[in-house]
Amino acid sequence: MLPSGGMRKSFTEDNQLVSNEEMLKKSLILLPEEKAFFASKNGKRALPFRLTTHYLKLIQSDPTGALRRMAIPRINELSVLDYETPDPLNEELFEKVPRCIHRYTDRVLVLVTDVCALYCRHCFRRRFTGENKGVLSEAEVRTIRGYIESHPEVRELILSGGDPLMVPDSKLEYILQILGTAGNITVTRISSRVPVVLPSRISRSLVRMLSRQRQVWMVLHINHPAEVSPRFAGTVRMMLESGIPLVSQTVLLKGVNDSVKTLAELFYRLLALGVKPYYLFQGDLAPGTSHLRVPLSRGLELYRELSSNISGLALPGYAVDLPGGGGKVRLGAGSIAEVRGGEYHIQSVDGRFFRYPVEQD
Ligand SMILES: *Cc1c(COP(=O)(O)O)cnc(C)c1O
Ligand code: SF4
Numbered sequence: 001m002l003p004s005g006g007m008r009k010s011f012t013e014d015n016q017l018v019s020n021e022e023m024l025k026k027s028l029i030l031l032p033e034e035k036a037f038f039a040s041k042n043g044k045r046a047l048p049f050r051l052t053t054h055y056l057k058l059i060q061s062d063p064t065g066a067l068r069r070m071a072i073p074r075i076n077e078l079s080v081l082d083y084e085t086p087d088p089l090n091e092e093l094f095e096k097v098p099r100c101i102h103r104y105t106d107r108v109l110v111l112v113t114d115v116c117a118l119y120c121r122h123c124f125r126r127r128f129t130g131e132n133k134g135v136l137s138e139a140e141v142r143t144i145r146g147y148i149e150s151h152p153e154v155r156e157l158i159l160s161g162g163d164p165l166m167v168p169d170s171k172l173e174y175i176l177q178i179l180g181t182a183g184n185i186t187v188t189r190i191s192s193r194v195p196v197v198l199p200s201r202i203s204r205s206l207v208r209m210l211s212r213q214r215q216v217w218m219v220l221h222i223n224h225p226a227e228v229s230p231r232f233a234g235t236v237r238m239m240l241e242s243g244i245p246l247v248s249q250t251v252l253l254k255g256v257n258d259s260v261k262t263l264a265e266l267f268y269r270l271l272a273l274g275v276k277p278y279y280l281f282q283g284d285l286a287p288g289t290s291h292l293r294v295p296l297s298r299g300l301e302l303y304r305e306l307s308s309n310i311s312g313l314a315l316p317g318y319a320v321d322l323p324g325g326g327g328k329v330r331l332g333a334g335s336i337a338e339v340r341g342g343e344y345h346i347q348s349v350d351g352r353f354f355r356y357p358v359e360q361d
Pocket of ligand 2: 161
């Protein structure tokens, strides 16, 4: 089940997969709301449960309980609000050929696999994730290559999923070679949570293979300072030394990272390792995620406070993917309010308004 290729040599007890209640109970005392999820028949129809022994250890040494909220399902996950939908970003509308989402002009996003090492309870792509579709077939890879070649405006390839780093090295290399060089692609971005949840997967040979391709950027999905483990830091160092630039994306989550202190700590830890915080995402309206979602008003308040406190290098953009296919929008700390009396009135991070002249071109 684990991807091969560089895995066996670094095989440690940290890379076992825990995928049922019995295995979990050997390491943790379950909370009533977690037990209730496992006891429910409907739990079987939800996003599968799975985490790694590495992450289990992080949970055991996290007194805040933040990490277990992201990894262990609770009964609340079975309450679906009427405005929550399986495809909250309307991605299916932009799926131009199977597994290839082309929503923004110059970049395409490819759903490489639906498998992850750990299934995040806040996952917004649960219409696809954990559905046993497996890795992209060679025929699908060729179809996507054809699509990219007939769209010369596409310059960037984004590998997503699921988690692309769950794919065995040789298959991933094949995908990178065929798609990463198609048409006018000059850069590939790989979005992954594997360095955080299954760091032993990031072997020297995997990193070497990635660094041999046309420029690869890695986007790390990381949500809490306690996820910045020594093993994670080791994978970050290895990737940076091999010339793979790293940025991060974080989902704003209730009871996990919804405080200025926690977010600032996470972003500074990342910055100290050489990872630029790129996005902080408002929670998407995916089914059963309301117990993890922070209200937008609170998100804006947190972001405003964060922006006036931390270094611009440590500050990611705060973005919401608009429901119904509106796409990503960055929500600023300040914004242009209006033009009045021949001047812009712009709000600063502390909420006051300042004027800026309207000039002629
Ligand atoms: C988020 C996303 C991208 C990347 O957007 P950036 O703002 O460049 O990070 C591309 N395609 C899809 C479908 C996305 O959801
Ligand atoms: S790693 Fe990404 S795709 Fe996989 S479960 Fe987490 S959020 Fe979903």
